[in-house]
Structures are given as C-alpha cells and as structure tokens.
Amino acid sequence: MSQFFTDAVQFLPILISGLGVTIAVTLAALVISVVLGLVWALMGISKNPVLRGISRVVINTVRGIPIIVQLFYVYFVLPELGVQLDAFVAGAIGLGIAYSVYQAENFRAGFSSVDPMLIEAAQALGMSERKIMLRVIMPLAVRVTLPPFGNTSVMLLKDSSIASTITVAELTRAGQLLAVSTFQNMSVYTLIALLYLAMSLPLTYLVGRLERRFARK
Amino acid sequence: MISLKNVSKSFGDTQVLKDISFEIQRGEVVCLIGPSGSGKSTILRCINGLERHDGGEISVDGAPVTDKSLPAIRGKVAMVFQRFNLFPHRTAQENVAEGPIHVAGRPVAEAMAEAKTLLERVGLADKCEAYPAKLSGGQQQRVGIARALAMKPQAILFDEPTSALDPERVGEVLKVMRALADEGMTMVIVTHEIGFAREVADRVLFMDGGRIVESGPAREVLTAPKVERTRVFLDRVLNPL
Ligand SMILES: Nc1ncnc2c1ncn2[C@@H]1O[C@H](COP(=O)(O)OP(=O)(O)OP(=O)(O)O)[C@@H](O)[C@H]1O
Ligand SMILES: [Mg+2]
Numbered sequence: 001m002s003q004f005f006t007d008a009v010q011f012l013p014i015l016i017s018g019l020g021v022t023i024a025v026t027l028a029a030l031v032i033s034v035v036l037g038l039v040w041a042l043m044g045i046s047k048n049p050v051l052r053g054i055s056r057v058v059i060n061t062v063r064g065i066p067i068i069v070q071l072f073y074v075y076f077v078l079p080e081l082g083v084q085l086d087a088f089v090a091g092a093i094g095l096g097i098a099y100s101v102y103q104a105e106n107f108r109a110g111f112s113s114v115d116p117m118l119i120e121a122a123q124a125l126g127m128s129e130r131k132i133m134l135r136v137i138m139p140l141a142v143r144v145t146l147p148p149f150g151n152t153s154v155m156l157l158k159d160s161s162i163a164s165t166i167t168v169a170e171l172t173r174a175g176q177l178l179a180v181s182t183f184q185n186m187s188v189y190t191l192i193a194l195l196y197l198a199m200s201l202p203l204t205y206l207v208g209r210l211e212r213r214f215a216r217k
Numbered sequence: 218m219i220s221l222k223n224v225s226k227s228f229g230d231t232q233v234l235k236d237i238s239f240e241i242q243r244g245e246v247v248c249l250i251g252p253s254g255s256g257k258s259t260i261l262r263c264i265n266g267l268e269r270h271d272g273g274e275i276s277v278d279g280a281p282v283t284d285k286s287l288p289a290i291r292g293k294v295a296m297v298f299q300r301f302n303l304f305p306h307r308t309a310q311e312n313v314a315e316g317p318i319h320v321a322g323r324p325v326a327e328a329m330a331e332a333k334t335l336l337e338r339v340g341l342a343d344k345c346e347a348y349p350a351k352l353s354g355g356q357q358q359r360v361g362i363a364r365a366l367a368m369k370p371q372a373i374l375f376d377e378p379t380s381a382l383d384p385e386r387v388g389e390v391l392k393v394m395r396a397l398a399d400e401g402m403t404m405v406i407v408t409h410e411i412g413f414a415r416e417v418a419d420r421v422l423f424m425d426g427g428r429i430v431e432s433g434p435a436r437e438v439l440t441a442p443k444v445e446r447t448r449v450f451l452d453r454v455l456n457p458l
Contacts, residue, residue, distance in 0.1 A: 120267055121302035125316040125368065126291035135319055139306050 007187035011178055015188075018174025019195055025091050025170055026160045030153060032096025037103025044104065045111055059101045067098040068162050075166040091163035091170075099156050106148045110141030143214040150207030154200050161196075171195060218243045218278055218372060218403055219264060219294070225272035226259055233259050234270065235427040241372070246404045248414035248435065251424035252450060257407040260424075261374040264405070265294045278371065292320075295365035299377040301357040303349040309336060309360045310345040316368045328367075335363040339393050355386030362393055372403035379410060411454055415439045423447045 043055035062070070071094035078085060085093070114137050122132045164173035171192060179188040219241040226234035233256045241247050249257045262268040264275055266287045275282040277290050303312050313332035317323040333345055339359040349357050358378055365373050378394065379387040391413050398404060398417050408414060414421055418435040423444070431444040442448045 115302075117298065117300060117302045118304060121296075121298060121304070123267060124265055124291060124296040125364075126288050126320045127316075128288075128320075131319050135315070136304060143306075 004187050004190070007182075007184050008191060011182075011184075011188060011191055014178055015171060015174055015191055015195060018169060018171040019199075021088070021168065021174075022157070022160050022170040022172075023199075025088060025095070025163055025168060026153075026157045028088075028092035029095035029099060029156060029160065032092060033099035033103045033156065036096065036100030037107055040100060040104035041107035041111060044108055055104070059104055062097060062101045065098075067095065067159060068165055070094050070098050071162060071166050087163075087167045091160070091166055091168040094166075095156065095160060095163065099152065099159075102152045102155075103149070106145050106152060107141070109148065110143075110145030111137060113144040114140045146214065147207055147211040150203065150210065154203050154207070157200060157203070158196060218245075219405070220276050221260075221264075221273065222275075223273035224260075224263065224270050224275055226256075226263060226268065226270045233427050234263070237273070237427075237429060239422060239429065239432065241403060241405060243371070243403055244401045245420065246398045246402075246406070246418050247420045247422060248418040249405065249407045249422050249424060250409065250411070250414065250450070251430075255424040256427045257424055258376050261296065261376050261405065261407060264374060265291055265296055267296075292368065293371045295368050295370035295373045297358070297361050297365050297373060297375045297378050299380050301349070301354070301361045301381070303357055303360055303364070305349050308346050308348055309341060309352065309363075312349070312360055313363045313367045316364065321368070332363070332367060335366055336360070338366075339363050340389070353386060354382045355389045358382065358390045359393055362390070362397075366397075372405065373397070375404065375406040375408070377407050377409070379408070409454060411439055411451065423450070425450070 040055045040059055043051040044059075046052060046055075071091060074085065074094040074097075075087065075090040078090075118136055118140070119132060122136045127135070160170060161172035163170055164176065167173070175188050175192040179185050182188065221237050221239055224234055224237040225232065233254075237256075237260065239247075249260065251257055259268060263270040264277070264282065266282055266284075270282075277293055280286050280289065282290055303309075304315065307315065310329060310332045313335055314325070314328040317328035317331065318325055321328075333342075336342060336345055339362055341356060341359055341363070344352060344356060344360075347356075349360070352360065358381075361378075362373075375394070379390050382390065387410070391410065394404070394406070395413075395417050406414070406418070415435055420432065421435045421438040422429050423431040423438060423442070423446075425446050431438055431442060431447045433443075438447065439451065442451060
C-alpha cells in the first residue's frame with residue numbers, strides 16, 4: 001500500500017498530463033460527433049428519400065466497423081491518399097465519426113418523441129419551419145436526448161483510450177509507457193482506472209440528475 | 218370571408234371530401250356536425266393548410282389557399298384543437314404570447330402583457346405561470362382559445378373543442394366560445410354539442426361520407442331536419458340509449 005502511494009506521487013503528474021489529452025480528444029470528438037450526428041439525424045427524418053437513404057447507409061456502415069479499425073483507417077490509410085493528419089486530429093476525427101452514429105440515434109429518438117400535434121399547433125400559428133425547429137422541436141427533443149447523450153458521452157470518454165493505439169499521448173498511452181518503463185503495473189493501471197472513474201462517475205451522476213429533473217417537469 | 222368551391226380531397230384511394238362548397242360570412246358562427254369519419258376535421262385542416270386539398274378552390278378573404286399564401290392565411294384564421302396541443306414546455310402565458318412574439322414579431326413585454334389580458338378574459342388570470350400539465354382539460358382549452366385570439370384572427374376554426382373534456386368541464390369552454398360569438402367573431406365549429414349549436418350557431422352544416430348532406434339555419438336543421446340521414450344522426454346523438 002505504501003508502495004502505491006509513493007508510486008502515485010511519482011506517476012500522477014505524468015498521468016495527469018495524459019488525462020488532459022484524454023479530455024481534449026474526448027471534447028474534440030464530442031463536438032464532431034454532435035455535428036455529424038445532427039446531420040445524420042436531420043437527413044434521417046427529412047422528407048427526401050435520397051437523404052434518408054444516405055443517412056441509413058452511413059449509420060449502418062459506421063456502426064458495423066470496429067472503432068479501432070476506423071481510427072487506423074483515418075491515421076494510416078488517409079496519408080496514402082494524400083491526407084496527412086497529426087495523431088491527435090486523426091483520433092478526434094475517427095472517434096467523432098464513430099460516435100456520430102450513436103449521437104444520431106439519440107437525436108432521432110428525441111425528434112420522434114415530439115408529438116406531431118404540437119408541430120401542427122405551431123404551424124397553425126403561422127410559425128416558420130425554422131422557428132418550429134428552434135422553439136418547439138429542439139426544446140422538447142432535448143429532454144429526451146440529454147440523458148442518452150450523457151451516457152454516450154461517458155462511453156466516448158472511455159473509448160478515447162482507443163486513440164492510444166494510434167500514438168495519441170492520452171491517459172491510457174501515458175500509463176502504458178509508464179508501466180513498461182517502471183514495471184509497476186499494479187500501481188499504474190490502478191491509478192489509470194481511478195482517474196477514468198474520477199471523470200465518469202460525476203458525469204454519470206449528472207446525467208441521472210438531469211434525467212430526474214426532466215421527468216419531474 | 219371563407220369560401221369553398223367544389224373542394225375535394227383524397228387520402229390515397231379514399232376520397233374523404235367530395236365536391237364541398239359553402240361560404241362563411243364575416244361574423245357568422247357555423248357548426249359542422251356529422252358522424253365520425255365524415256370529413257369534418259379534414260375540412261378545417263384544408264382551410265388553414267394543415268392538409269392540402271386536391272381539387273376545387275378554398276379562399277379566405279378573397280385570397281386562394283396555396284403554399285405561398287399560407288403564412289397570410291394562418292395570420293387570419295386561427296385554430297383550436299380537440300386535444301388542446303399547448304406547448305408543454307411553456308407556461309400558459311408563454312403559450313399565448315408565442316405567436317405574437319415569434320410569428321408576428323411583437324415586442325416581448327407588450328405581447329406578454331396582452332397574453333395576460335387574454336387569459337383574464339377566458340377566466341384564467343391566476344394561471345399565467347402554470348404549465349399545461351398543471352391545468353385541467355377545460356383550463357388548457359381556454360388557454361388554447363386565448364392562444365388563438367392572441368393572433369388577432371378574423372376567424373377561428375374549432376375542431377371538437379370540448380370532446381376531450383370531462384363533462385363538468387365542457388360548460389366553461391362553451392361559455393368562452395359563446396362570448397366570442399356574441400362579440401361577432403367568425404367561427405367554424407366542429408362539435409357534437411347539439412344544444413350549443415342550436416343556441417349559438419347561425420348555420421349548421423351536416424356532413425356524411427365526405428359530402429354536405431344538409432345545411433341551413435341552426436334551429437331548422439337541428440329541430441326539423443329535412444334529410445333522413447340528418448334525422449337519424451341527431452336522434453342517435455340526442456338519445457344515445
Ligand atoms: N392523414 C390521413 N391519412 C389517411 N386517412 C385519413 C387521414 N386523416 C383522415 N383520414 C380519413 O379521412 C376520413 C375523414 O377524416 P376526418 O378526420 O376528417 O373525419 P371527422 O369527421 O373529423 O371524424 P371524427 O368525428 O372521428 O373526428 C376518415 O375516414 C379518416 O380515416
Ligand atoms: Mg375530427
């Protein structure tokens with residue numbers, strides 16, 4: 001035990017800088033996944049059958065490929081096609097694309113939870129399509145979307161460790177390097193696990209609170 | 218003010234409106250009655266463009282109802298729904314002010330003050346801050362009527378405004394509607410409240426199978442219908458046992 005604490009004091013600064021990268025790559029991937037996810041979801045509920053088809057194909061394709069393969073693709077294959085990406089950027093883009101299909105599903109569930117009769121009420125008031133989206137659909141969809149969105153974000157945070165495989169110096173990779181050089185597997189991986197928990201547990205708690213808050217209204 | 222000429226409408230293979238023609242004058246109160254599925258709601262929905270009619274012509278204030286004219290038409294013709302359709306994430310007052318602020322572009326403070334006045338007018342002065350979920354059906358429907366009035370419409374379409382209410386809540390909504398009629402509002406009301414129609418409506422249209430089978434002054438049609446189909450329907454509504 002005392003070994004663990006001396007290791008902790010020694011390793012934590014290195015691991016925490018990895019943690020910073022983990023948070024950065026997670027946030028970047030989150031933004032990408034939300035933007036793309038909204039695009040897929042909006043295409044999926046559009047009146048245009050071609051857009052709906054594209055959305056379905058994209059979602060099924062991305063969902064059917066392991067995330068690690070998608071990251072390898074962005075990092076190792078794109079350069080052969082002339083697109084050279086820095087590991088961090090490749091990680092954020094790869095994770096963002098992979099997670100966009102889960103976000104799309106969250107958004108779709110939110111949109112389809114909105115009672116069509118409310119949309120008709122807004123139309124009858126003479127509201128424009130854009131206003132209906134902003135003032136009726138979005139605020140109501142958010143209540144349904146936010147809890148699964150929170151869960152998806154926690155999963156993304158954990159899956160950001162996959163970026164270690166393409167040399168992004170995030171928490172897991174920083175830990176791996178440390179473990180290899182110090183042989184303190186127990187201390188290092190326990191610390192890594194605790195650091196992930198330190199982020200995911202509060203997030204999960206927050207999601208639960210949001211869920212209860214929306215259920216009450 | 219509202220005119221339909223030879224209007225027809227089909228959903229897929231089933232024609233639900235067949236050659237419908239009638240006119241509604243400014244200030245007139247017209248009740249639309251008839252059995253379920255006869256096309257009453259569809260007529261209202263075609264007038265304010267929630268459904269597109271596929272034959273004939275509908276015009277409001279002389280302007281034909283088309284995609285391009287819809288915003289203008291909806292500014293003139295408001296709608297009250299059977300299931301109220303209030304925005305659940307907004308208070309009663311916000312529901313009423315939504316159209317004036319976000320469609321008509323009125324200043325927020327002004328629109329909110331007016332919304333309050335309208336809620337007072339339908340007897341809900343103390344419910345401004347209440348969310349729809351906290352209101353009874355009758356209260357929600359009165360908010361629905363205030364929301365329609367807030368757009369300063371020239372006519373209001375009511376689609377079975379009291380059908381979703383507990384019996385003891387029906388009266389409070391009908392009272393508000395009667396007051397509107399007395400003030401000269403143009404109203405088209407789909408309803409099964411025969412007593413209300415007899416007292417308040419100027420005219421009644423009886424529909425069956427997508428057609429207007431009988432029409433005339435409310436008292437005449439409802440007390441001495443000329444058409445057998447109308448008589449059978451009224452008898453069934455008035456004497457359910
Ligand atoms: N969106 C739709 N798609 C297909 N059929 C529809 C649609 N809306 C209405 N219908 C059909 O059109 C016919 C007329 O419907 P409408 O709602 O106008 O009747 P209604 O007279 O209002 O009846 P109710 O008293 O039950 O409200 C019905 O047979 C109904 O099933
Ligand atoms: Mg109906």
